[in-house]
Amino acid sequence: MTDASLAGRPAAPWRTILRQAWPILVSSWAGIVFAVLDTAMVGHASAADLQAMSLGASVYITVFVGLMGVVHALIPIIAQHFGAGRLREAGRAWGQGVWLALLLSALGGASMLFPDVWLSLSGDVEPEVRRRVAGYLIALALALPPALLFRTIYATSTAISQTREVMAINLGSIVFKLLFNVWFIFGGLGLPALGVVGAGIATLAVNWMMLAAGLWMIRHRRAFRALAPRLERPRWADQKELLRLGLPMGGSYLIEVCAFSFMALLIARDGLYVSGAQQILANLIALAYMLPMSLSLATASLTAQAVGALDPALARRTGLSGIGLVALGALLTGVVLIVGQDAIVRAYTDEVRVAAIALTLLQIAPWFHFWDAMHCISAYILRAYKIALVPLILQVTALTGLGLVGGWWLGYGPAAGALAPLASRLMPGAPVGAATMWIMAMLGLLLSALLLFTWYGHVLRRQARGA
Structure with a gap:
């Protein structure tokens, strides 16, 4: 049953x-x-x-x-x-x-x-x-x-x-x-x-x-x-449990949504064509995200079932299997994004100037998607253990602090242009401000994923000691 x-x-x-x-x-x-x-x-x-x-x-x-x-x-x-x-x-x-x-x-x-x-x-x-x-x-x-x-x-x-x-x-x-x-x-x-x-x-x-x-x-x-x-x-006890877990989860969801919204507002400073190209990349990233999100949701629910069944070994195997599947899916998606760049942009727009800028921005898409996927699975697995507050704190630090604020600071703020050499290497020809925002957002996801995986390792070691 x-x-x-x-x-x-x-x-x-x-x-x-x-x-x-x-x-x-x-x-x-x-x-x-x-x-x-x-x-x-x-x-x-x-x-x-x-x-x-x-x-x-x-x-x-x-x-x-x-x-x-x-x-x-x-x-x-x-x-x-x-x-x-x-x-x-x-x-x-x-x-x-x-x-x-x-x-x-x-x-x-x-x-x-x-x-x-x-x-x-x-x-x-x-x-x-x-x-x-x-x-x-x-x-x-x-x-x-x-x-x-x-x-x-x-x-x-x-x-x-x-x-x-x-x-x-x-x-x-x-x-x-x-x-x-x-x-x-x-x-x-x-x-x-x-x-x-x-x-x-x-x-x-x-x-x-x-x-x-x-x-x-x-x-x-x-x-x-x-x-x-x-x-x-x-029942207050049940509502308290839902809010204790749900409020940090809702906060995490909001951080991710708002990060893209603020990026779009900042990049709009570069003009109509850059803003259009930014929208293409943001939409493509959102579409690609559906695969790791689906795998992560399935992994989290099955891991939580194993936790409830007091089977930490199965919970661990399920979590690690999910990580492997998400990584494999992200790599395959990355190949599609690299090979199909021209076709993808043509499907989105016929405007030559928007398409040209979009192609320069899409150079970061495979790398961004990989760390987006890793960030996703790590957060969902921790939620399977009813751990949500720590991930929220780590995400605020990495995604908002490094990713969004850092992107603004280096892309459009006091240190604008500081990442121009790196941007020219990773995204040749891309507008420096927009490229900087996406590079910093990717680094924020990378940091968030590493921090979340570190905490997941801590959870597994704690369970092993308890066993």
């Missing part, structure tokens, strides 16, 4: 990781399709709608990703209960996660109802764009509760190695998102064209549909029914 499973697969945990990771990867890609559909379709509505979507989406992503990280504390908690055979405790933990998701939804949704506070960071914004941002964010604020509640189901399915059902829901949602986008953005059947607000309403409708499908799944699928998932009254 606990997936005696764990006892039956110690010889090749990598097989189990791969079996669980690919549906997570497909689900992640489905989420990207949502953003692509919105951008492509709103772009045909009007320039004001597209700008409003860009601004509003950045607000929503910042809020959602941070709160999603808190909800994802359910993964190691439920996985450890599951591995230990405490199935009813796992079901109760899901219910406690629902209460937390509702609270976070109220807080996050309320913050999105004041667009002027967010837009104060963006300088002068046309009144019409502000109006559309406000309408878009109202729709997304209402879409936040089902999105976070669905994440409790996503976390539970990941924790008990039942990822295919959630993948099916995510894939099915794409069809409805496309249909609702066409209807609400461009109008029809008696409804006027709503532009960017229509895209938000489409997301709202689809999120509630996904939640309904997820609730049906946990009520009717045998693997979930075995947990007896239920909504009991909030």
Whole structure:
């Protein structure tokens, strides 16, 4: 029932990781399709709608990703209960996660109802764009509760190695998102064209549909029914555990998202074409990140199951297998990024000047991705042991201190140009400021990965002494 499973697969945990990771990867890609559909379709509505979507989406992503990280504390908690055979405790933990998701939804949704506070960071914004941002964010604020509640189901399915059902829901949602986008953005059947607000309403409708499908799944699928998932009254002890683990996890997620946002704002100083090239590289890195993230999530949930089953040897083998898989995947992705640079840039843009700059920036992509992947797996494995505060501190030091602040200092601040010789070696022809930002961001990831792996080694040695 606990997936005696764990006892039956110690010889090749990598097989189990791969079996669980690919549906997570497909689900992640489905989420990207949502953003692509919105951008492509709103772009045909009007320039004001597209700008409003860009601004509003950045607000929503910042809020959602941070709160999603808190909800994802359910993964190691439920996985450890599951591995230990405490199935009813796992079901109760899901219910406690629902209460937390509702609270976070109220807080996050309320913050999105004041667009002027967010837009104060963006300088002068046309009144019409502000109006559309406000309408878009109202729709997304209402879409936040089902999105976070669905994440409790996503976390539970990941924790008990039942990822295919959630993948099916995510894939099915794409069809409805496309249909609702066409209807609400461009109008029809008696409804006027709503532009960017229509895209938000489409997301709202689809999120509630996904939640309904997820609730049906946990009520009717045998693997979930075995947990007896239920909504009991909030318990402070359970909420405290969720927040103790979830707040640092949410902080880690936010650091990574905000680092890219601030990089884009700083690099925009170099002009329109450099900013466009930067966006291509950032988007490509985000796409490549889905593979190590999926492998890391699968590794973390299986490692947490082994920890819960009091099998430290299996937990260690699973963690090391995950590290090996992520490293191999990053190396293969690096080869694709090197060999396919020209084709990749052509797929993104026909603008000659943007493409030329993008090719110079993409020279760092394989190296950046490798350390991004190593940073990802090291953080997720530590979360499997319910260790989240230390990784947050290490990430703040490395990613914010060395990566972001260091990149600004050497790229656009008092020491601007100091890394020009190194930039010319690693990224010949690239704009010095942008190249410096990416080099320092990569060094921040490298340092973060090394620090996290060092702490992971400390955890393994401590367990060995305890054994």
